[in-house]
Amino acid sequence: MSRSIATRTLRATPTPLIRPILSRQLPTLSTPKRFNTTQPPLPTATSSPRNPYLFLGASAAALTGALLVGYATAEIVDAKDDSSQNIIPEQAQSTGEKYPKSLMVNGVELPVITQVSGDAADVDKPRLVILGSGWAATSILKELEPNSYYTVVVSPQNYFLFTPLLPEAASGTVEARSLLESIRKICRRSRSHYCEGEAHDVHLEHKMVEIVGLDGKHFLLPYDKLVISVGAQNNTFGVPGVKENTHFLKTIQDARTLRYKLMNLFEAAALPTKTDEERRQLLSFVIAGGGPTGVEYAAGTYDLIHYFPDLLEKYVSVTIIQSADHILNTFSEAISVFAEKKMQNQNINVITNARVTAVEKEKIVYKKKGVAKGEKDTFEIPFGLCVWSTGVGMRDFTKRLNDKIEMQNNKRALEVDSRLRLKGAEGIYAVGDCATIENPKMIDIVIRRFEKLGAQRLNYEEFCAVIREILAEYPQSRVHLSKMRQLFDDYDVDRSAYLELEEIQKMLKDINNKLTSLPATAQVAAQQGAYLGKKLSSLSLQAPSAWAVTESTFKPFAYRHFGSFSYVGGDNAVVDMGDGWSGGGVGVYFLWRGAYLSKQVSFRTRALLAFDWVKGMVFGRDITRS
Amino acid sequence: MSRSIATRTLRATPTPLIRPILSRQLPTLSTPKRFNTTQPPLPTATSSPRNPYLFLGASAAALTGALLVGYATAEIVDAKDDSSQNIIPEQAQSTGEKYPKSLMVNGVELPVITQVSGDAADVDKPRLVILGSGWAATSILKELEPNSYYTVVVSPQNYFLFTPLLPEAASGTVEARSLLESIRKICRRSRSHYCEGEAHDVHLEHKMVEIVGLDGKHFLLPYDKLVISVGAQNNTFGVPGVKENTHFLKTIQDARTLRYKLMNLFEAAALPTKTDEERRQLLSFVIAGGGPTGVEYAAGTYDLIHYFPDLLEKYVSVTIIQSADHILNTFSEAISVFAEKKMQNQNINVITNARVTAVEKEKIVYKKKGVAKGEKDTFEIPFGLCVWSTGVGMRDFTKRLNDKIEMQNNKRALEVDSRLRLKGAEGIYAVGDCATIENPKMIDIVIRRFEKLGAQRLNYEEFCAVIREILAEYPQSRVHLSKMRQLFDDYDVDRSAYLELEEIQKMLKDINNKLTSLPATAQVAAQQGAYLGKKLSSLSLQAPSAWAVTESTFKPFAYRHFGSFSYVGGDNAVVDMGDGWSGGGVGVYFLWRGAYLSKQVSFRTRALLAFDWVKGMVFGRDITRS
Incomplete structure (x- = not known):
């Protein structure tokens, strides 16, 4: 499952890591007026060092102030004003x-x-x-x-x-x-x-x-x-043992379980009764799937071991197993290579061109592709925790509907037309990960034009008119149809200054093959x-x-790609804007955070998220097993 | 289980409820300098109304500022500086x-x-x-x-x-x-x-x-x-069905489960297929135990229904079942009455003098005490959720140790001497809820004095010397021994100006009976x-x-009571200082929060808690079922 978010890009060079801030700097901060704060008449405070009164006042006031600033600029509907x-x-x-x-x-x-x-x-x-x-x-x-x-x-x-x-x-x-x-x-x-x-x-x-x-x-x-x-839903691709022995990362419960399990493994490995081998197995984290989810989880997990420094060098290993040539293979190749380099610098193992064949209780088995005959091609990695994030498939409800409607025969998702109407049903729409837009029937437009013209060929002006009509109906083909003169010349193989039906058919088939369905992303x-x-x-x-x-x-749906992000560890992130713009580094990491803050559905989650990040910078990670 | 916290008191009168703040007030807030904030170069922000740039900058800066103010005044040990x-x-x-x-x-x-x-x-x-x-x-x-x-x-x-x-x-x-x-x-x-x-x-x-x-x-x-x-651990007092059908409130997992279950019940009751009766049962919350934990949970749950306003009047009920005459019976009676009145104003049912006899799957059974013969004394309440917080008992480990040491024969906890040394074992101490201090052996001190004096009676000066010796050894008897002149006169029944052995024995027995063991509190x-x-x-x-x-x-352990707090709902809290000082109201509610903030073990939890409370005031309660 890959999820990305729109924003503008920023090219930045990698700089040293940023870790929890430890220097003590005291900013000046004025107290908000006219506000009934939570600040109580101050009781005895024996547990707080130095000046707890000052601290309590300043921090409560500042927190309140921050929330009110945001509140004043944001849209909140009261819990009770509309019953x-x-x-x-x-x-x-x-x-x-x-x-x-x-x-x-x-x-x-x-x-x-x-x-x-x-x-x-x-x-x-x-x-x-x-x-x-x-x-x-x-x-x-x-x-x-x-x-x-x-x-x-x-x-x-x-x-x-x-x-x-x-x-x-x-x-x-x-x-x-x-x-x-x-x-x-x-x-x-x-x-x-x-x-x-x-x-x-x-x-x-x-x-x-x-x-x-x-x-x-x-x-x-x-x-x-x-x-x-x-x-x-998560797709196991028929690999045995996935459901029983791996964790998915799709729901909030998944995230909670993984966090708990992670702390559990660190605590178990720190037990004085463990042998070296047991520790290595417990602290081996394997991620199947090299998309943004897998990569970000690997990076986040590796960051965590700074809190258990002496377990780090000797025992911890993080491994990503990816079936394609590169991790982040929906990003540009330069970005994939940058990400792989970052990962390797951090001692995260990246195994590409590998297909997982089975997952056992504490062991994952995979086959390397393209290995010379006679050489070993099957490998095993013991793990303490395995995360499965390789892709998505249909839910039972979607399957049931798919089977019921005759016109539906895509095995991956519900097919909709370019206006997102479910094919073969009236008044129903399908959107998001459960839907896919049908392949454009561009040839129909051409044939209609032929009928209108009473001819079987198009000159350049007529060709342009047809293409414009196609673009209006199927906006997603824009990228392949924008250079009309070149297209015309390329497919006018007999140099007749006309495109014949066969030539046009060839062109449309080529374009159809190049068109990929939209990815299952948040965007x-x-x-x-x-x-x-x-x-x-x-x-x-x-x-x-x-x-x-x-x-x-009604005008058909047109997708506009605003860029994909991925965190790659060590306070570095990468971004790919899809139009040739891409970049990676610490700057992109802050851009990534900024983009995600801007994309929150409410001011509330935005404030919580900002607080979480600031908290992480000041206090580091919460390592309680809870 | 009752837990209270030390602070000074404040007498306050009840005032109207304070609810999430909805007026939009914009405090001025200066930006902290010299600090590398999380604020990224700002990307496109389509989801935020008005001015998201201003908001992001201001709130991130203020949050960071608040944390740094506190950080500068508090004691934090870096996660990495000591490996x-x-x-x-x-x-x-x-x-x-x-x-x-x-x-x-x-x-x-x-x-x-x-x-x-x-x-x-x-x-x-x-x-x-x-x-x-x-x-x-x-x-x-x-x-x-x-x-x-x-x-x-x-x-x-x-x-x-x-x-x-x-x-x-x-x-x-x-x-x-x-x-x-x-x-x-x-x-x-x-x-x-x-x-x-x-x-x-x-x-x-x-x-x-x-x-x-x-x-x-x-x-x-x-x-x-x-x-x-x-x-x-939680004590079921042998009531059948408690373990299977109620929830305890002792661990963080208990709190999480209860929160999830609560939201589950509200969502289930809101289903359009539910009958009135089903809704009433689902939204009946019963709390067994009228100590601070039970009272605070009842009040907090009742506050929540403001977020489901139309379920409130018709279907929700909250009931506290208490075995004693009053809820909060460790507090002064005035406070108990105040709390009961507050609860009744909020439509929380308080049932006192009732003993729970059984808990079934969706029903609690209790017997009223002191009911005239022939009248009905057994009642039932159907519930959606029942919380059991009546008291504590020994853990298995403590029991095992208790059985092993001959000198241990208290069935409730491990007995320690006034220096907290475990009786009958060397080098072992027991503290907190698992321990109880043995009854003072005051008579030994008196007999030793008799031997020294070579007499069987004490005049007033000698009596005062003995009492001072007792107080030094058993500080917890101070409250009963402070008025020496009065004690001497009260027990000198024959007006001989001397206390004989029998008179002293009578006095010490009376005092021993008045001495109660320390409560199982955090304090x-x-x-x-x-x-x-x-x-x-x-x-x-x-x-x-x-x-x-x-x-x-080494001087023996002396307990000093700094007061007990309890939240009683509607933004009211009560406090009992134990020395006649007590109070209740909205002011105490803020005092209560302030006291708890001051008692945090780290600046980190203090900041998180302050943020949670401010968040609640601005955004109200998070009602997601997660």
């Missing part, structure tokens, strides 16, 4: 007019829920159901016009998780809770309603989605518009969500009967 | 001179570990082993002269936990990690060594303590001085630890051969 979503209906209700009270599906009678919370008057609006609470879902909620729909968000987690920082949480640089924002709070902005549960199935014929509530009971939610943004999901939020807001201004026509002319 | 404790010996080692490499105990050959970590040269010092990492253990470490012993701390938790705030962590007012400080960091101050494990047994004949390491393997640690500060443990730390430091300046004599004349 609309909290009005819980007395019991499972149904208006009884438009929808039945219950419905028989797959041989079971399930209740039909038309009001999750909120005002009964609102339930007559068009119904929008959003499945999931991740990047795509929250981006929709952000763009959605308040009160435009009776919107229900359903997710098994009542929070949004800032996924790109999961490796940081797992290695203890930031607190797990600093990455979470309550989905109820986010819902409040768009006057949406939330219900904790998991999507089980979609009953297309009834336009209802079947939900399994937090308590395990099934019920039906009717929809006019349904958005599937349930994400993906893609957030942009798709924003697009959909805007579209749904726009549709809500029209009568539902006009929706189909309006949508077919 | 002595991190030098891990190659393997289980033994000097082979003073101690054997292994020893047969209870039929099993166990390794003898003489070096846990640190310099090999240090292992020749007298050996001090401290079991536990709580209030008593950390107070010892704080007072202990560095390098005075080869000190090894053994605890199953590699952190100190600030127990008085556990109810706050369980209801989400503070973060769990803000209550923890790494025991390795604390050990560094006194150059002590840490090893994660649990005490299993003491082999008195070998002067060795048997430890079960984190990995389950047993080993032996030799000691010259052994401190038992392992605390106590007692911390003072006992500090006393022991000072004593051990002082002993280390002498040859071990002189220890016994020096100790017998």
Whole structure:
């Protein structure tokens, strides 16, 4: 799973490490006025050295001040000022007019829920159901016009998780809770309603989605518009032993478990009864997958051993096993090489061109590719902890829907058109990791033009017009179609000054092959969500009967890459902007932090994150096993 | 389990509730100079409203400033500047001179570990082993002269936990990690060594303590001085179903589980499929035990429902079941009544004089005391969550030791003399919740005086001399012996101007009955630890051969009560200073916070706690189920 975030780039050269700041510098700091601080009348303070009164006053005042500065400049909705979503209906209700009270599906009678919370008057609006609470879902909620729909968000987690920082949480640089924002709070902005549960199935014929509530009971939610943004799950690629013996890094629980396990291993290795060999095994950390998640986790783990200095040299090893030629292989090659060098400087082993064949209880087995015949190609590494972050696959719910719709036949994700509409279903959208945009049918546009022209060939002007039409419909092909003159000349092999059908077919096939589907990143999901939020807001201004026509002319989704980041250890990060701009170093590390701060969904998480980082610089890492 | 903290009192009247601050006030705040902040070159920031650049700069600068102000005034030991404790010996080692490499105990050959970590040269010092990492253990470490012993701390938790705030962590007012400080960091101050494990047994004949390491393997640690500060465990008092169906609130995991469970219940109750009755059951919180822990948890939980306003009126109930006449019955009666009134104003049910007889899966059963014959005396309350905080009992390790030593026959805790030496064992001390000071043998002093005088009665001057001798030996009897003239006259029933042996015996018996053992609080443990730390430091300046004599004349432990606090909800707290001073209200609430801030073991936890409280005031409670 790779997650990246948009920002501008900055080229910086590597400089020495920055470690917790230990010099004692006393900045001047004025006390905020007119504010009822937590500062109490001061009691006896025997445990604090020097001047605890000064300290308590100054720090409480400064902390309060900082929060208020941010508060004044940020957007916060009070927890109580809008209780609309909290009005819980007395019991499972149904208006009884438009929808039945219950419905028989797959041989079971399930209740039909038309009001999750909120005002009964609102339930007559068009119904929008959003499945999931991740990047795509929250981006929709952000763009959605308040009160435009009776919107229900359903997710098994009542929070949004800032996924790109999961490796940081797992290695203890930031607190797990600093990455979470309550989905109820986010819902409040768009006057949406939330219900904790998991999507089980979609009953297309009834336009209802079947939900399994937090308590395990099934019920039906009717929809006019349904958005599937349930994400993906970890993919074991059929390697035996992965589920039993490795840890994933996809949920906040994963991050917590990994942090606990990590401290456990360090404490176990520090026991006086351990032999050298046992210590080496306990402190061997293996990461399968060389994407940003794997690389950041490896780097964060290695940073940690500065807190156990004498375990470092003798016993700790961190290993990344990557199937491709390079780690960070979605970045430019220069960046991959820079990252590999950084890792090797830190004594992190990077094994490329290797395929994991099995994971046993305390041992990972892999095969090197391209080894000369007769030479050893199978290797083993004993480990104390193995993290699996190689890629994603479909969730059960997504699979179920995929099987049900005839037009769906992509094995990796749900196929949508360029306007993010689920192929073969009406009123349903799929966005984020669970969706993939179908390959453009550019040839159809060409054939339509031929029909219009009554000819089988195009001159340069006509060619340009066709390309512009293609670009409008399939924005993701822009990168391959921008140089029209060159394209025309390249494929006009007979130098006729015309492109014939065969020549055009050849060109489009080449381009189609070059087009790759969008990566499963936060950035893609957030942009798709924003697009959909805007579209749904726009549709809500029209009568539902006009929706189909309006949508077919609505501009298609266009992805814009704002760059990918990865932390590579030793206070170094790398960035790849995708348009030839890339860089790595300590400067990029601060840029990386700045970008992630700017991308927070709320001022609250932004303040928590900033505090975590400052805390880490002043106090170092928290090494409690808790 | 009741835990309280020392401070001066403040009498305050109740004022209206203080809730998260919502007005937007912008304090002026100067930027700290000469400091390399985390502030990066600012990237594009699309998600932040108004001026994110200003916000990021101001808040990062202010947070950094606050931490540095405190840092400059506080005592922090760098994570890396002293690696002595991190030098891990190659393997289980033994000097082979003073101690054997292994020893047969209870039929099993166990390794003898003489070096846990640190310099090999240090292992020749007298050996001090401290079991536990709580209030008593950390107070010892704080007072202990560095390098005075080869000190090894053994605890199953590699952190100190600030127990008085556990109810706050369980209801989400503070973060769990803000209550923890790494025991390795604390050990560094006194150059002590840490090893994660649990005490299993003491082999008195070998002067060795048997430890079960984190990995389950047993080993032996030799000691010259052994401190038992392992605390106590929750006491079910034999009520059936307590272990299976209730939650304790004693560890950081308990607090985390309770917080998760609480959010789970609120989310489950908000499901649209729930009936009214189901919601009432899910949102019924029952707390068995009306001490500070129970009261604070009830109040914190009730505060939370402001975030689910419409669940509040209809469905939520919080009930405290207390066996005594009043809740907070260690406080003065006025305070108990004040607290009960506050609770009732908030719709928290307080049931007193009730004995829980059974806890079933979703139902608690109790008997009211003093009910007229024929009337109903057994009641049931259905619950979604039940917290059990009624008192503490002995741990298995403590029981094992208790059974082994003939002179130990207290069923509640290990008996120590007034100098905290374990009765019937040499070189062992017990402090904190696992220990109780033996009843004073005041009569011995009187008999000794009789022998010296050659008489069987005392005149007033002689009586005063005896009492002063008793007070020096048994400081805890001060409160009952301070008014000597009155005592003398009261017990001189025959008005002879002399107290005869029978009269003195009667007086001492009455006083002994009035003496209560010290409560199992943080305050007692911390003072006992500090006393022991000072004593051990002082002993280390002498040859071990002189220890016994020096100790017998060392002044005995004297407890001084600095007051008990409890939060009672609605931003009100109560305080009882024990000497007639007591109070309750919003002012006390701030005093309570200030006292707890001042009592933190490190500047780090102090900063985290202050930040948590400010965060709560600005953003309200974090209601994610994670």
